[in-house]
Amino acid sequence: MIRIPGALTAVPGAAALALTVLLQMPAPAHAAAAVTPKAPAASAPAASAGWVVPDINKLPDDAWGRTVRYGRDLTVRTASLMGPEVRDPAHRFAGNNLSCQDCHLEAGTKQFGLPYVGVYADFPSYRAREGAVGTIEERIQGCMVRSMNGRRLPPGSREMTAMVAYFKFLSTGRPVGEPTPGRGAGRMPELPRAADPARGKAVYTLRCAVCHGDHGQGRRAGVVGDAQGYAFPPLWGPDSFNDGAGMAHLIGAANFIHANMPVGTSWRAPALTTADAWDVTAYVDAQPRPHMAHRDRDFPNRLEKPVDTPYGPYADDIDPAQHRLGPFQPIRDALKTQKASGATHGNQNRP
Numbered sequence: 319m320i321r322i323p324g325a326l327t328a329v330p331g332a333a334a335l336a337l338t339v340l341l342q343m344p345a346p347a348h349a350a351a352a353v354t355p356k357a358p359a360a361s362a363p364a365a366s367a368g369w370v371v372p373d374i375n376k377l378p379d380d381a382w383g384r385t386v387r388y389g390r391d392l393t394v395r396t397a398s399l400m401g402p403e404v405r406d407p408a409h410r411f412a413g414n415n416l417s418c419q420d421c422h423l424e425a426g427t428k429q430f431g432l433p434y435v436g437v438y439a440d441f442p443s444y445r446a447r448e449g450a451v452g453t454i455e456e457r458i459q460g461c462m463v464r465s466m467n468g469r470r471l472p473p474g475s476r477e478m479t480a481m482v483a484y485f486k487f488l489s490t491g492r493p494v495g496e497p498t499p500g501r502g503a504g505r506m507p508e509l510p511r512a513a514d515p516a517r518g519k520a521v522y523t524l525r526c527a528v529c530h531g532d533h534g535q536g537r538r539a540g541v542v543g544d545a546q547g548y549a550f551p552p553l554w555g556p557d558s559f560n561d562g563a564g565m566a567h568l569i570g571a572a573n574f575i576h577a578n579m580p581v582g583t584s585w586r587a588p589a590l591t592t593a594d595a596w597d598v599t600a601y602v603d604a605q606p607r608p609h610m611a612h613r614d615r616d617f618p619n620r621l622e623k624p625v626d627t628p629y630g631p632y633a634d635d636i637d638p639a640q641h642r643l644g645p646f647q648p649i650r651d652a653l654k655t656q657k658a659s660g661a662t663h664g665n666q667n668r669p
């Protein structure tokens with residue numbers, strides 16, 4: 319029996335289509351076994367208790383309510399409102415036809431689906447990638463130029479104001495500076511070995527290709543040029559996130575996939591084993607995608623560079639392949655040793 323996750327019934331559009339595809343999928347014995355609910359991974363905190371999503375339908379139809387709703391629309395229908403195929407060239411801010419919601423699931427309201435809930439209460443904050451304190455506007459720009467492979471929104475634009483308003487709305491009642499359990503994508507146990515893209519390819523063929531395509535190209539909602547975006551987003555190729563994006567880092571991407579994919583999965587009952595999630599993510603992240611210039615300028619303090627950053631320069635001498643695939647604990651240990659010996663910035667000159 320294919321389990322029908324509750325999330326699917328709550329989300330119209332792509333997810334409903336996804337359900338149709340799921341139901342049309344042949345259900346070999348192993349697939350059925352894989353979607354059987356399991357106890358949540360030990361690492362998944364009991365996040366649900368404090369999970370409050372304010373009801374957007376209760377907002378009045380005034381200037382504030384309309385602005386918040388436009389922010390939600392920009393999250394859900396990014397390609398139609400500011401994608402590369404919109405009629406007015408001045409509004410082509412995103413460089414690909416993804417929507418924010420393709421990664422910030424259910425309009426940014428899903429626990430461990432990279433939600434927006436609680437994010438507003440955490441900005442401004444120190445950002446290691448920039449080596450400086452950044453605002454939430456700056457963080458949005460980060461996803462514009464990396465995940466959306468596009469350009470920065472003009473400061474003070476209607477789009478930026480609406481998105482910040484939507485973030486603020488979704489943090490209603492969240493205390494400033496307090497962590498929000500359920501934010502991010504969770505943290506499953508790491509493997510003692512390197513993730514294996516070859517094994518991951520087999521997982522991809524079996525569990526992902528039906529929606530995301532044999533070549534990771536996804537499936538359009540309509541046709542090329544109609545600005546309707548995707549029913550199933552691409553995972554690599556020219557219309558995907560670029561190689562400077564968060565999704566190109568193995569740890570975050572693997573946790574996102576483990577907690578949320580195939581679509582309809584939740585962190586409570588992951589459909590993939592942790593090994594399958596690590597390996598399939600290694601395969602996806604190894605595929606070609608747009609290149610972002612000046613990645614070497616990210617994380618100016620190399621000692622703060624996340625161990626899974628797939629591009630140098632690094633503070634350590636460890637094989638760059640290990641930064642892409644793990645295992646990561648030896649890298650953390652090496653950085654700790656450097657810090658203990660008094661280093662404050664790490665070696666600036668490694669390739």
Ligand code: HEC
Nearest residue numbers: 416417418420421437457458461465501502559564565570
């Ligand atoms: C391809 C996937 C993808 C898309 C599309 C995407 N993002 Fe993100 N976004 C991420 C990932 C991954 C992270 C977490 C990165 C990290 O570990 O810091 C993130 C983080 C963020 C954060 C910080 C969240 C936090 O918890 O601190 C904001 C704000 C954000 N994105 C806004 C947007 C907006 C607005 C859009 C659409 C214009 C967008 N993103 C599109 C993948 C994506």
Ligand code: HEC
Nearest residue numbers: 332336420421525526529549550551552553575579580581
């Ligand atoms: C039943 C269809 C379906 C299957 C199977 C599926 N996905 Fe997805 N995936 C989606 C949809 C739809 C989205 C967009 C999010 C949404 O609409 O809720 C998505 C989003 C994503 C994203 C973030 C968006 C992007 O463009 O990067 C990643 C990464 C991803 N899926 C990876 C996978 C992997 C890996 C597998 C296999 C283990 C998989 N998915 C299986 C439907 C599916």
